[in-house]
Amino acid sequence: MTVATQRVADHLRSAILGGHIAPGERVRQEDIAQQLGASRLPVREALQMLAAEGLVEHEPNKGARVPWLSMHEVDVMYKMREQLEPLALAESMPFLTPGDLLRLDEIQEEIETGVDVESFMSLDREFHLRTYSACGIDQLTNAVTRLWNSTQYYRRAFMQLTGPSRRWVVNAEHRLIIDAVSRRDEVDAGRFLAGHIRRTRIELRRHPEVFAE
Amino acid sequence: MTVATQRVADHLRSAILGGHIAPGERVRQEDIAQQLGASRLPVREALQMLAAEGLVEHEPNKGARVPWLSMHEVDVMYKMREQLEPLALAESMPFLTPGDLLRLDEIQEEIETGVDVESFMSLDREFHLRTYSACGIDQLTNAVTRLWNSTQYYRRAFMQLTGPSRRWVVNAEHRLIIDAVSRRDEVDAGRFLAGHIRRTRIELRRHPEVFAE
DNA sequence: CTGCCATGCATTGGATCCAATTTTCAACCC
DNA sequence: GGGTTGAAAATTGGATCCAATGCATGGCAG
Numbered sequence: 509m510t511v512a513t514q515r516v517a518d519h520l521r522s523a524i525l526g527g528h529i530a531p532g533e534r535v536r537q538e539d540i541a542q543q544l545g546a547s548r549l550p551v552r553e554a555l556q557m558l559a560a561e562g563l564v565e566h567e568p569n570k571g572a573r574v575p576w577l578s579m580h581e582v583d584v585m586y587k588m589r590e591q592l593e594p595l596a597l598a599e600s601m602p603f604l605t606p607g608d609l610l611r612l613d614e615i616q617e618e619i620e621t622g623v624d625v626e627s628f629m630s631l632d633r634e635f636h637l638r639t640y641s642a643c644g645i646d647q648l649t650n651a652v653t654r655l656w657n658s659t660q661y662y663r664r665a666f667m668q669l670t671g672p673s674r675r676w677v678v679n680a681e682h683r684l685i686i687d688a689v690s691r692r693d694e695v696d697a698g699r700f701l702a703g704h705i706r707r708t709r710i711e712l713r714r715h716p717e718v719f720a721e
Numbered sequence: 722m723t724v725a726t727q728r729v730a731d732h733l734r735s736a737i738l739g740g741h742i743a744p745g746e747r748v749r750q751e752d753i754a755q756q757l758g759a760s761r762l763p764v765r766e767a768l769q770m771l772a773a774e775g776l777v778e779h780e781p782n783k784g785a786r787v788p789w790l791s792m793h794e795v796d797v798m799y800k801m802r803e804q805l806e807p808l809a810l811a812e813s814m815p816f817l818t819p820g821d822l823l824r825l826d827e828i829q830e831e832i833e834t835g836v837d838v839e840s841f842m843s844l845d846r847e848f849h850l851r852t853y854s855a856c857g858i859d860q861l862t863n864a865v866t867r868l869w870n871s872t873q874y875y876r877r878a879f880m881q882l883t884g885p886s887r888r889w890v891v892n893a894e895h896r897l898i899i900d901a902v903s904r905r906d907e908v909d910a911g912r913f914l915a916g917h918i919r920r921t922r923i924e925l926r927r928h929p930e931v932f933a934e
Numbered sequence: 935c936t937g938c939c940a941t942g943c944a945t946t947g948g949a950t951c952c953a954a955t956t957t958t959c960a961a962c963c964c
Numbered sequence: 965g966g967g968t969t970g971a972a973a974a975t976t977g978g979a980t981c982c983a984a985t986g987c988a989t990g991g992c993a994g
Binding site: 510549556560561568569581588595599643645651 | 765769770780808864
Binding site for chain 2: 976977978979980984985986
């Protein structure tokens with residue numbers, strides 16, 4: 509079961525995260541199967557996984573499609589991030605090596621060179637998620653990753669809309685977080701991280717045109 | 722796909738939550754299929770869903786089994802609950818009807834009659850989860866429900882071990898929460914709820930014999 | 935008697951096939 | 965001309981079948 513199913517699930521996940529399958533769009537089993545040279549069966553199993561992750565919706569006899577999220581839904585998901593990510597960072601803190609800290613710095617330096625939207629999205633994602641994975645608690649990292657995945661489309665739409673104008677705020681916040689993590693100050697780190705997420709949420713709310721309805 | 726798969730998934734979920742399939746136990750596809758009078762295919766798809774929910778682990782060519790959780794994992798999951806459930810309650814608060822509040826009171830009264838472990842588990846679950854579902858944000862209620870599901874086995878083992886001795890603490894905390902919710906005081910309600918979960922977590926940590934290793 | 939290897943059984947992984955439902959599109963009636 | 969109804973095509977749901985992998989038992993050699 510697993511090998512083909514896993515391949516298909518990974519493919520579909522990155523297709524959705526990459527914006528190649530947009531909200532509202534239907535995912536036909538046969539299409540994906542041919543595209544990957546597999547039968548429909550692994551595709552169906554992969555779709556069940558993605559449905560459980562919230563990346564697709566499944567209606568009986570109608571198939572799978574990527575769901576639209578309302579602004580309110582995304583807003584609440586950002587509030588969830590605001591609660592969970594400081595916890596994830598605190599749980600990871602004891603396991604972060606000097607090498608991890610160096611990598612954080614590298615990522616941030618690259619972000620500050622003023623990369624394009626796609627590169628920024630990928631680097632920003634790594635900046636946050638790689639840090640959390642050190643805690644080793646799958647249930648926690650999975651929950652956070654799911655929140656990132658489900659909201660990725662709207663984050664991209666927002667950034668394409670606003671451009672890199674307020675990128676300097678992100679940089680300042682990231683630097684504060686890096687600094688606190690380096691000092692192993694989990695209270696400060698959590699505070700800065702929560703503030704960072706909170707500010708992003710508020711800014712996102714200023715652009716309702718990104719969402720459904 | 723969905724009707725049979727959903728049936729199988731629901732069946733397996735309640736079998737695991739009911740303790741009829743314990744951690745470490747293997748879930749054979751053929752067994753479940755015969756048990757429900759279906760073919761193996763819906764079973765396989767249901768197992769993918771449960772795997773994504775964390776209720777089973779899937780190893781290639783070896784099949785699915787219910788995973789053991791370490792004390793540390795459960796501890797972190799309780800910390801996640803401590804973060805998420807106050808948020809869920811706050812988001813639900815505006816949508817709670819007088820009827821909902823009445824139901825909360827009913828449940829708590831029944832708990833206070835001194836029911837057995839199984840009834841308590843079910844009533845306690847309803848007390849918490851039904852409240853949150855009013856918020857209407859699937860991503861939030863699902864996340865919380867998953868945390869309850871994954872830790873249910875250890876909660877039951879803990880209660881069977883300690884008996885109803887400290888049930889009065891739960892009752893007092895529930896009453897505080899009900900009262901705050903009735904007053905529509907989301908700050909107090911969140912505080913009491915977080916404290917309730919936190920105390921449970923600490924007490925659970927006193928019984929390492931419940932966990933793996 | 936013990937440890938290793940091989941053969942056979944059980945279980946899972948994947949593909950193909952058929953039935954059921956939905957969707958599309960066109961003809962027809964108002 | 966627009967809306968409704970019908971049938972055909974497309975798509976999904978479910979079952980059966982075959983291959984591949986893992987596990988256990990038993991035989992053989994040391």
